[in-house]
Amino acid sequence: MTAVQIAAGVRDGKFSALDVAKSFCKQIEKLEPKLHALLHYNHDAAIRDAKGSDQGTKGLRLAGVPIVVKDNICVDNQPLTCGSKILKGYRSTYSATAINRLIDEGAFIIGKSNLDEFAMGSSCEHSAYGPTHNPWDTARVPGGSSGGSAAAVAACYAPISLGSETGGSVRQPASLTGIVGIKPSYGRISRYGLVAFGSSLDQIGPFARTVEDAALALEIMSGPDDNDSTTLSAAPEAYVANLDKRDLKKFRVGYVPEHLGEGCDPAIRKSVESAIALLKSEGATIVELKLSDPGFSVATYYIVAPCEASSNLSRFDGIRYGPRKDGEDLLQLYMNTRGEGFGHEVKRRIMIGTFALSAGYQDAFYKKALKVRELTRREYAHAFEKCDVMVGPTSPNTAFKIGENVGDPLKMYLCDIYTIGANLAGIPAMSIPCGYDDAGLPIGLHIQAPMEGEMEMLQVAYGMEQRLKANRAPALAGV
Numbered sequence: 299m300t301a302v303q304i305a306a307g308v309r310d311g312k313f314s315a316l317d318v319a320k321s322f323c324k325q326i327e328k329l330e331p332k333l334h335a336l337l338h339y340n341h342d343a344a345i346r347d348a349k350g351s352d353q354g355t356k357g358l359r360l361a362g363v364p365i366v367v368k369d370n371i372c373v374d375n376q377p378l379t380c381g382s383k384i385l386k387g388y389r390s391t392y393s394a395t396a397i398n399r400l401i402d403e404g405a406f407i408i409g410k411s412n413l414d415e416f417a418m419g420s421s422c423e424h425s426a427y428g429p430t431h432n433p434w435d436t437a438r439v440p441g442g443s444s445g446g447s448a449a450a451v452a453a454c455y456a457p458i459s460l461g462s463e464t465g466g467s468v469r470q471p472a473s474l475t476g477i478v479g480i481k482p483s484y485g486r487i488s489r490y491g492l493v494a495f496g497s498s499l500d501q502i503g504p505f506a507r508t509v510e511d512a513a514l515a516l517e518i519m520s521g522p523d524d525n526d527s528t529t530l531s532a533a534p535e536a537y538v539a540n541l542d543k544r545d546l547k548k549f550r551v552g553y554v555p556e557h558l559g560e561g562c563d564p565a566i567r568k569s570v571e572s573a574i575a576l577l578k579s580e581g582a583t584i585v586e587l588k589l590s591d592p593g594f595s596v597a598t599y600y601i602v603a604p605c606e607a608s609s610n611l612s613r614f615d616g617i618r619y620g621p622r623k624d625g626e627d628l629l630q631l632y633m634n635t636r637g638e639g640f641g642h643e644v645k646r647r648i649m650i651g652t653f654a655l656s657a658g659y660q661d662a663f664y665k666k667a668l669k670v671r672e673l674t675r676r677e678y679a680h681a682f683e684k685c686d687v688m689v690g691p692t693s694p695n696t697a698f699k700i701g702e703n704v705g706d707p708l709k710m711y712l713c714d715i716y717t718i719g720a721n722l723a724g725i726p727a728m729s730i731p732c733g734y735d736d737a738g739l740p741i742g743l744h745i746q747a748p749m750e751g752e753m754e755m756l757q758v759a760y761g762m763e764q765r766l767k768a769n770r771a772p773a774l775a776g777v
């Protein structure tokens with residue numbers, strides 16, 4: 299069932315949140331040994347919270363809906379590891395604004411999901427607690443960094459989960475697991491309670507199996523928040539009520555032919571080309587665009603994000619959070635704690651960021667990257683004068699084998715080639731299922747819109763979802 303169907307059933311008294319919790323707990327307990335999508339799951343706590351959400355379900359839009367939350371988002375009194383040993387045993391002392399808004403609408407949190415350590419990665423293999431497996435083929439990755447949240451929704455652990463995006467971490471795993479994933483405009487959802495990676499890029503984003511469910515979660519979580527001064531001032535819009543209010547033929551849809559060329563898997567190219575042909579046959583105006591090589595975005599991101607991460611992660615020092623490894627003096631304590639607590643990829647990012655910010659290199663790297671970022675933002679703004687939304691592939695590849703790219707950071711970084719531009723520019727973007735390759739692995743269609751253009755993006759996504767009919771659950775889910 300979708301979140302919309304569950305909430306309606308609970309509101310109408312057809313079943314209770316407790317019934318819902320029992321059924322999803324059963325699914326989790328059956329599949330978790332195969333998938334390892336969750337880092338924290340507590341059957342009794344889920345049942346208790348579901349009972350709590352049964353109290354007064356009147357009119358609530360998420361009455362009795364279970365939600366899986368990426369383990370870099372705070373849920374009061376629940377563990378929070380960020381997939382890292384450095385936070386082993388730590389418990390949040392408050393809930394993120396996004397979490398409070400979902401709970402206020404009747405939802406309950408059923409588990410915390412696996413991720414690449416501190417959200418750095420594209421495969422979920424950089425988790426200190428072992429990789430998550432893709433429910434479509436358990437020998438393959440679910441994408442990352444929000445791979446656990448994506449696998450959880452694909453395998454029907456819950457109708458909705460939360461991920462976070464800094465450079466594609468919701469859209470790419472959505473694409474690799476055949477579900478819907480949204481990265482909102484920067485500032486649409488409060489970052490209060492999301493552990494900071496690259497603060498100028500980070501956004502929480504929902505996963506769901508339908509555009510309607512994802513839009514509902516977005517609608518509920520969005521809006522200004524006094525605890526995050528970077529939130530947009532716009533009041534939440536009625537996304538769900540307006541999903542079918544604008545016909546596809548009233549849209550100008552842009553695409554960049556080069557993005558379907560070299561580097562893009564032929565099966566993905568074919569699938570995206572037929573989606574574009576479908577849009578055309580529905581009467582949409584198709585506009586060919588020229589944008590700079592997306593490789594520039596990857597290069598820019600891998601300066602900006604590590605710089606911000608090197609600063610943000612300095613708080614994990616063994617004094618304030620998590621386990622401590624003592625040393626003879628304070629410096630030795632820091633070195634022992636951080637040396638043992640952080641994994642390889644996190645150390646690589648901290649070192650790159652520290653280097654690029656250091657005296658003498660700051661102008662050559664960090665400041666130059668900021669200039670390229672501004673050019674990217676302008677290029678998008680210019681492109682959106684010619685079209686209302688942009689479509690293309692979400693990821694250049696379908697789900698790859700566990701272990702295939704883990705030793706090759708550059709290859710891993712290129713997984714985000716089509717997604718990172720939207721993070722640099724701050725614009726909203728999403729992925730919806732668009733087809734399957736010969737091995738039966740899902741392919742995602744990427745839809746990007748101008749700043750604060752979520753409504754139009756969702757309308758195109760909804761219209762395409764109805765026509766593509768590509769939303770399916772993997773056989774393993776058994777539904």
Ligand code: GLN
Pocket residue numbers: 417418419420442443462463464465466467468495603714
């Ligand atoms: N894969 C990218 C990275 O490793 C993006 C991660 C993210 O969006 N959190 O940084």
